[in-house]
Amino acid sequence: MNRSALTGSAMAMEVREIALVGAGAIPGALLRWQLESVGDHWVGGLQVAAESDLIANLLGCFCMGLVIAIRPPRPRLTLLAAIGFCGSLTTFSSWMLELAHAFSHGQGHDAIGVLLVSLVGGLLALVGGFCLVRLGERAFGSRRVGSSNGATRR
Amino acid sequence: MANEAVLVAMGAVPGAWLRFRVVNHLEPMIPRKHWGTFGVNLVACFCLGLLVGLEQSCGPAPSQALLLLGTGFLGSFSTFSTFMAELFVVLRERRWGESVLLGGGSVLGGLIAMAMGLATGGQP
Numbered sequence: 299m300n301r302s303a304l305t306g307s308a309m310a311m312e313v314r315e316i317a318l319v320g321a322g323a324i325p326g327a328l329l330r331w332q333l334e335s336v337g338d339h340w341v342g343g344l345q346v347a348a349e350s351d352l353i354a355n356l357l358g359c360f361c362m363g364l365v366i367a368i369r370p371p372r373p374r375l376t377l378l379a380a381i382g383f384c385g386s387l388t389t390f391s392s393w394m395l396e397l398a399h400a401f402s403h404g405q406g407h408d409a410i411g412v413l414l415v416s417l418v419g420g421l422l423a424l425v426g427g428f429c430l431v432r433l434g435e436r437a438f439g440s441r442r443v444g445s446s447n448g449a450t451r452r
Numbered sequence: 453m454a455n456e457a458v459l460v461a462m463g464a465v466p467g468a469w470l471r472f473r474v475v476n477h478l479e480p481m482i483p484r485k486h487w488g489t490f491g492v493n494l495v496a497c498f499c500l501g502l503l504v505g506l507e508q509s510c511g512p513a514p515s516q517a518l519l520l521l522g523t524g525f526l527g528s529f530s531t532f533s534t535f536m537a538e539l540f541v542v543l544r545e546r547r548w549g550e551s552v553l554l555g556g557g558s559v560l561g562g563l564i565a566m567a568m569g570l571a572t573g574g575q576p
Contacts, residue, residue, distance in 0.1 A: 319472055320465040327464030327528050328457055331519075355532040362533035377472075380534070386468045388532035390493040391500040392522075394562040398501075398570070401563075417555065420536040421543075428540075 315377060322382020330354040330387050343408035350396035350412055351389050352419075358388030359420040363427025456519055463524020471529050484550075486538035489531065490558055494565045496530030501569020509574045 330351055337348020347353075362384040365375065393416060400409035471492050478488040503522055507513045535558060542551040 315472070316465075316469055319468050323464040323468035323528050324461045326468075327460050327524055330527060331457075331460045331523050334523075351527075351532075358533040359536045362537050366537055380537075381472050382468055384533040385471060385531040386464050386528035388534075389527040390530035390532050390535060390558075390562060391496040391526045391566075393532060394497045394566045395500055395504060398563055398566045413559065416532075417559075420532060421540060424533070424536050424540050 318374060318377040319382040322378040322384075323386040326358070326383040326386030329357075330389060333357075343405075343411050346396055346400045346405060346408045347412045347415065350393045350416070352393075352412065352416055355388045355393065355416060356419050356423045358384045359423040360427040361387070363424040363429075364431055365427075366424075367428040367431035456516075459516055459519040460524040463520045463526075464528040467525040467528030471531060486535075486542065486554055489534050489538060490554065490561070493530045493535060493558060494561050496526045497562045497565040498569040498572075500526045500530075501566040501571075502573040503569075505570040505573020505575075507573075508570075 333354045334349065334351060336353060337345055340348055362380060365380045365384065368375065397409045397413060400406070400412070471489075474492055475485065475488040478491065479485050482488060500522060503513070503518070503526070507518070539551060539554055542554055
């Protein structure tokens, strides 16, 4: 009896987590898929960049920066926005596929360019999002800053 | 278009969910959480390489399969933003050696996993 109640609540939690991650993952993946066709008519390094989902990856890093800057961390927002939305909007596998493709087709310079722009741009986008939230906190006299006891959480 | 969007969405949910569960499952077993994301990304690279390699050796795959498995599932399973967030954390802690290992290892490991997947799938 007790055990089945426990299993039931664990399952309810699991379902809630799936719903949150999934609700973020669907728009994230659809946006990434649509952004892939933006660079259809671009050539050379720009084409490599577009096909390796650079736009989606940079956008996702910016959003990730926004989410991780929020304090205290909010578990449900993390599931929905960070793990679901940003995680699905950005991708590692297509990035690597396009880089491997470019390297093997004699576009080594383009590949290294895209690689560096992705890494440096990704970090800058993330830091940009992070700092934006911190600046906002300062500008709007955040009530949440320093509330390590979580008393101000909604 | 509408059907294609459904395929991408159908792949994305289990992909993101599996990534979340695998990283959480691995967390107690590894020194730092970012190696879980690293592993997930490498596995995704190998699988995408396999998919593309199979397509090259066995003839064109149905575009629906590529949308469901490649764009939807593996695209959501692997992540760049979490990789960057974790790299940012390591850099903020001024752990330079580990940040080079994580950044360089992810790129090199990803390329090697991709090449292995492509080679495996490309076998006649």
